Amino acid sequence: MGRRPNMAEVVAAEPALSNQILEVEGLCAHHGQLLALDGVSFTVGEGSVFAVIGANGAGKSTLMRSIAGLHRPSEGRVIFDGTDITRLSTPQRVELGISLVPEGRRLFASLSVEENLLTGTYIRRSGHWTIERVYEMFPWMWQRKNQRSSLLSGGEQQTVAISRALLANPRLLLIDELSLGLAPIVVRSIYGSLSKIMEGGLTVLIVEQDVNQALSVAAKFQCMLEGRTTLSGKPAEFTPEEIEAAYFGLNSTSSIHGKD
Amino acid sequence: MLNAIIQGILLGGLVVLFACGLSLLFGVMGVINLAHGDIAVAAAYVAVAIVPVLHIPAIWIFAIVVPLFMVAGYIVQRLLIQPSLNSGPLTTLLVTFGLSVIIENLLLEIFSANSHSLAIGSLASSAFKLSSQISIAYLSLLILVVSIVVVAGVQLGLYRTRTGRIIRAVADDREAAELIGADYRHIFGIAAGLAFGTVALAGLSLAMYSQVDPSSGPDYLIFGFEAVVIGGLGSLWGTFAGGIVLGIATTIGLFLSANFGALAPHIVFLLVLALRPQGFFPKKVAV
Numbered sequence: 001m002g003r004r005p006n007m008a009e010v011v012a013a014e015p016a017l018s019n020q021i022l023e024v025e026g027l028c029a030h031h032g033q034l035l036a037l038d039g040v041s042f043t044v045g046e047g048s049v050f051a052v053i054g055a056n057g058a059g060k061s062t063l064m065r066s067i068a069g070l071h072r073p074s075e076g077r078v079i080f081d082g083t084d085i086t087r088l089s090t091p092q093r094v095e096l097g098i099s100l101v102p103e104g105r106r107l108f109a110s111l112s113v114e115e116n117l118l119t120g121t122y123i124r125r126s127g128h129w130t131i132e133r134v135y136e137m138f139p140w141m142w143q144r145k146n147q148r149s150s151l152l153s154g155g156e157q158q159t160v161a162i163s164r165a166l167l168a169n170p171r172l173l174l175i176d177e178l179s180l181g182l183a184p185i186v187v188r189s190i191y192g193s194l195s196k197i198m199e200g201g202l203t204v205l206i207v208e209q210d211v212n213q214a215l216s217v218a219a220k221f222q223c224m225l226e227g228r229t230t231l232s233g234k235p236a237e238f239t240p241e242e243i244e245a246a247y248f249g250l251n252s253t254s255s256i257h258g259k260d
Numbered sequence: 261m262l263n264a265i266i267q268g269i270l271l272g273g274l275v276v277l278f279a280c281g282l283s284l285l286f287g288v289m290g291v292i293n294l295a296h297g298d299i300a301v302a303a304a305y306v307a308v309a310i311v312p313v314l315h316i317p318a319i320w321i322f323a324i325v326v327p328l329f330m331v332a333g334y335i336v337q338r339l340l341i342q343p344s345l346n347s348g349p350l351t352t353l354l355v356t357f358g359l360s361v362i363i364e365n366l367l368l369e370i371f372s373a374n375s376h377s378l379a380i381g382s383l384a385s386s387a388f389k390l391s392s393q394i395s396i397a398y399l400s401l402l403i404l405v406v407s408i409v410v411v412a413g414v415q416l417g418l419y420r421t422r423t424g425r426i427i428r429a430v431a432d433d434r435e436a437a438e439l440i441g442a443d444y445r446h447i448f449g450i451a452a453g454l455a456f457g458t459v460a461l462a463g464l465s466l467a468m469y470s471q472v473d474p475s476s477g478p479d480y481l482i483f484g485f486e487a488v489v490i491g492g493l494g495s496l497w498g499t500f501a502g503g504i505v506l507g508i509a510t511t512i513g514l515f516l517s518a519n520f521g522a523l524a525p526h527i528v529f530l531l532v533l534a535l536r537p538q539g540f541f542p543k544k545v546a547v
């Protein structure tokens with residue numbers, strides 16, 4: 001460029017506080033008439049865990065699906081590593097490095113465990129994860145590779161679903177309801193694996209109903225209610241009462257305890 | 261009687277070729293292609309039209325028409341069937357019905373209502389004797405072998421190749437397949453290409469075996485459809501068994517009475533439907 005950049009460009013070129021791999025700007029999404037997302041904005045720093053919490057129907061899944069490209073937002077933008085991806089299809093986003101582990105795991109029921117894993121390599125994105133590395137990390141999968149995925153327990157299915165997503169070698173991994181329907185000990189073990197998985201610099205955006213679990217791993221979080229963000233920041237910045245109030249939509253002026 | 265059964269098995273090969281693509285389209289996309297029979301007839305007419313022009317032995321026509329129809333299948337899926345998929349199964353049914361009507365009328369327009377067949381010389385009539393009463397036509401045997409090869413090949417392709425694995429994944433869960441980077445429309449196109457290729461094979465075989473006319477498509481559709489249903493929806497080997505059973509029903513019906521041959525397979529179809537509505541080999545639905 002032969003001209004002097006104007007002020008806006010200088011500001012835009014300024015490296016954001018660490019590298020923001022995902023920027024969601026004023027995202028609105030509908031299900032028919034229903035406004036499921038109402039101007040949601042946040043940013044996720046590369047290599048960190050970002051948690052989205054909120055009660056049933058808050059719009060968490062709609063948010064994840066909009067980022068993964070399964071749902072067309074009606075307004076707003078999704079920016080991945082500086083590129084506006086709002087109009088890209090889901091497979092195009094997978095190729096850029098965004099993988100979603102959908103709510104309910106959604107393994108291919110008629111495929112074996114190994115076949116499910118192999119589908120994850122469909123786009124052949126190169127990176128750390130290969131099927132051998134997955135088996136190294138979860139040796140039980142190797143032993144049960146020929147079983148139908150529908151015969152696995154919930155926790156095993158979730159682990160296979162995460163591994164399938166990892167095999168696309170994403171830079172940003174979205175997980176919708178990691179702990180849904182799982183025993184606490186299983187949840188802890190999956191979170192344990194997740195921190196090991198993240199050593200390679202992976203960014204994780206996680207939706208959780210298990211608030212304590214989510215807040216213990218997340219660098220930043222946001223709480224949603226009826227499509228809006230009611231609280232966002234670092235977990236340590238808020239008291240459990242404040243978070244609870246945001247979660248259930250209790251009016252903060254009338255206070256959570258009701259008596260003060 | 262034994263002869264009737266053997267001839268029935270041979271005839272079944274042809275039914276299987278018709279049914280294979282129907283089974284595939286239903287298994288992968290949940291689409292019932294009402295134009296299936298007409299596509300077979302169209303393939304036969306394309307062959308009838310180009311054989312005299314190209315001066316090639318009729319048997320080589322397979323190498324031209326089958327790939328041509330595979331490409332056509334991909335295009336028809338992407339341009340016609342895919343847009344209708346999002347508007348529900350009824351729309352898809354109507355679209356394929358429309359396609360059926362269009363093909364039939366185009367053929368009538370171009371080739372008139374006369375029936376045609378593909379001349380393949382001595383192969384059409386030669387046979388060998390198994391016993392004094394049973395003779396087996398080489399062509400029928402060839403068609404049966406081809407049908408086995410096609411079903412086994414498609415099955416192997418689905419279960420042993422990367423593309424086959426993705427086709428099955430898409431059949432299970434389109435959205436989850438998108439999430440691993442597969443464009444399910446493209447995968448559906450491939451499945452439709454396979455289906456059109458196999459039904460073109462059926463149409464060519466039929467034109468060598470007997471005669472085709474522009475309005476015979478729906479009859480073959482019914483046969484193929486019955487084979488798919490009694491075999492068990494979504495199971496290729498089930499479809500194979502269904503085709504053979506219908507073939508045998510036809511020839512035994514003919515054996516019993518000349519008029520009964522056309523009716524017998526439909527009666528068998530209804531009987532199977534009443535006694536075993538899930539078909540011979542229902543696809544296990546995993547939840």
Ligand SMILES: Nc1ncnc2c1ncn2[C@@H]1O[C@H](COP(=O)(O)OP(=O)(O)OP(=O)(O)O)[C@@H](O)[C@H]1O
Pocket residue numbers: 031032034036054055056057058059060061062063103
């Ligand atoms: N396919 C759909 N059609 C119609 N409405 C939908 C659909 N999916 C979600 N909704 C509605 O959109 C709102 C947000 O739903 P969403 O699934 O995003 O919430 P969620 O926070 O993920 O909830 P949960 O914790 O139950 O998973 C809800 O009111 C829900 O009823």
Ligand SMILES: [Mg+2]
Pocket residue numbers: 060061062103176177
């Ligand atoms: Mg949800």
